[in-house]
Amino acid sequence: MALNKTGKLIILAVIPTLIFLLPTPQGLPLIAWRLFGLYLATIVGLVLKPYGEPVILLAAVAASAVTIGNTENAAALVKIGQTLSGYQSGTTWLIFTAFTLSSAFVITGLGKRIAYHMIDKMGSTTLRLGYVTMCLDLLLAPATPSNTARAGGIVFPIINSVAVALGSEPETSPKKAGRYLLLNVYMVVKTTSYIFLTAMAPNALALSLMGPILGIELNWLQWFLAASVPGLVCLLFIPLICYLVCPPEMKRVDNHSIARQGLEQLGPMSFREKALAVLFLCALGGWIFAAALHINATTVALVTMVSCILLNIVSWDDIRKNKAGWDTLIWYGGIIGMSAILEKAKFFDWLAQTLSHYVNFGADAEISLLVILLLSVSVRYLFASGGAYVAAMVPVFATVGKVAGAPVELLALALLFSNSYGGSLTHYGGGPGPITFGAGYNDIKSWWTAGAIIAFGSLIIHATLGMAWWKTLLSMGWLE
Incomplete structure (x- = not known):
């Protein structure tokens, strides 16, 4: 049974509350832990959509500012004004x-x-x-x-x-x-x-x-x-x-x-x-x-x-x-600002250090890249929005790949492009999907068949021809 708006809002309220009540992980500043709780609730909100994306992000930015102002020693790492830094982004x-x-x-x-x-x-x-x-x-x-x-x-x-x-x-x-x-x-x-x-x-x-x-x-x-x-x-x-x-x-x-x-x-x-x-x-x-x-x-x-x-x-x-356009300005600026204050609060540094103890492919660094790339495409079955996928998974895949020893330039390029072609998998993988599928011509079986061929076929092309091309560009200094 689908959740109503009240049920969705309760879930979004419970997430940061639990994070606030749980002990702060060792090595992580208190403000980073609390901001992570708000960020996690924001990502879930982008998936559940009790309100539109701009409303969710404005609420998250406001909650982040309040949290920074009411957390002891937070100012040493994060300034309240930095919650709005995403709106300064070019x-x-x-x-x-x-x-x-x-x-x-x-x-x-x-x-x-x-x-x-x-x-x-x-x-x-x-x-x-x-x-x-x-x-x-x-x-x-x-x-x-x-x-x-x-x-x-x-x-x-x-x-x-x-x-x-x-x-x-x-x-x-x-x-x-x-x-x-x-x-x-x-x-x-x-x-x-x-x-x-x-x-x-x-x-x-x-x-x-x-x-x-x-x-x-x-x-x-x-x-x-x-x-x-x-x-x-x-x-x-x-x-x-x-x-x-x-x-x-x-x-x-x-x-x-x-x-x-x-x-x-x-x-x-x-x-x-x-x-x-x-x-x-x-x-x-x-x-x-x-x-x-x-x-x-x-x-x-x-x-x-x-x-x-x-x-x-x-x-x-x-x-x-x-x-x-206005929706994008509000919610993209908001999510970039929230990511920036998490970075200032050293959350991603802590996450990388923590994951480094559990994720290790040894000398097979490029194997880790291929595994992450495969996961980045497969997980798109779960997302009906490219923006929500990017906000939720790109920082995670980037961090995991970095600590696993994947070549960072190849990792970045592979992840940047897989977001879009990964959305080919389903008829709800991006905004144009419901429009074209809603015309009534297509059936799910043929759509998902074509989508799987194109998405995973694109992955193979990017993992072979694409990586060879990127290495060439890097060796020539064209991506510096």
């Missing part, structure tokens, strides 16, 4: 401002226009439509940190309407084309989401949480370089795998007619669309050449957001209404 603001570009593609209709042109040029068969979906999502991914908005607001409506235009209805003829096309939408977005730092909001969160533990920093270009080779190889196989698992009954498509009708509904290309296309290319260039231009990715995103407003591509009211 990565938090990078993702928030990038949401403006994401919403602009939907508001102006540029995303749809690009899609219909791709369908016209490439979509003569259902398999090719699968690759059109791949190319469209890959093109939009750098500027859309909400993969739910990207898949649900742009790609899904177009591909769903294409399925209907092909005579494939959810109840009467799902296998004609819709089952394949909609499954492919989700599997593609879970791969494009880790190819770019700005392609999925939890990417920046994972990087921020992992940084203090493993001492790794990546800029936008370094992230893309590391993800590009294994990610693009995986991406090339996904439409074909989905095609083999859910073979469509219809093979040929009148793509020109579909594209013509879609473009006629959009009308001529507007100034706002043209301006957005130019800004998108400028933002992409700014992220790629940030080091040479002596600017950072957050500055590029801020300038792009302001330019969108000044050119009337989007209005300030549009930004105010962008619920996903």
Whole structure:
């Protein structure tokens, strides 16, 4: 029986209360133990969701400030103001401002226009439509940190309407084309989401949480370089795998007619669309050449957001209404701040020292990396949110891997990317899942079959080709 809100709140209250009452482990400061209790309750809250993520994190930040202020000698390790440090993080603001570009593609209709042109040029068969979906999502991914908005607001409506235009209805003829096309939408977005730092909001969160533990920093270009080779190889196989698992009954498509009708509904290309296309290319260039231009990715995103407003591509009211962007700003800033005060209170140092007595792979350091990577993907069966998984498991896997002797650079890259493709396993593994599965074309068996092939197949590619590529980049000094 599902818990009601009162039951969930009782659980969340009991967790820190028990931690507060239990004796503090040897070697761990009292404030770190108490803050851990609040952090654990926060993670459980992100899973149970008695309230939305922003409310849970604001409550956790407030409780942390009260705890710091009422714990003896806490100020020697942690300042109350540090609970808000996550809102100063450049990565938090990078993702928030990038949401403006994401919403602009939907508001102006540029995303749809690009899609219909791709369908016209490439979509003569259902398999090719699968690759059109791949190319469209890959093109939009750098500027859309909400993969739910990207898949649900742009790609899904177009591909769903294409399925209907092909005579494939959810109840009467799902296998004609819709089952394949909609499954492919989700599997593609879970791969494009880790190819770019700005392609999925939890990417920046994972990087921020992992940084203090493993001492790794990546800029936008370094992230893309590391993800590009294994990610693009995986991406090339996904439409074909989905095609083999859910073979469509219809093979040929009148793509020109579909594209013509879609473009006629959009009308001529507007100034706002043209301006957005130019800004998108400028933002992409700014992220790629940030080091040479002596600017950072957050500055590029801020300038792009302001330019969108000044050119009337989007209005300030549009930004105010962008619920996903504001929610992300509040709860990501909160969880990064809580992780930061745990680090300041020496919790992760204590955890590493404690685990070092129990986790030891001896000389087989890379075996520990492979075991952790396998666990990081398998555990995604339990999580319906990439953000909740990152907040709960990334610090743990990073700490365990470090004390087990895994190469920290390879460990960091492997964990950063496995969050996203691990979500391919189930139809609830990420925000786009319920949207595409909810269209009614797909069954759980074929979805989970394709998901397991893609998730664990991606793991194999990352553990072989990916690690070879990362070692090459490290040896050349490109990830320093």
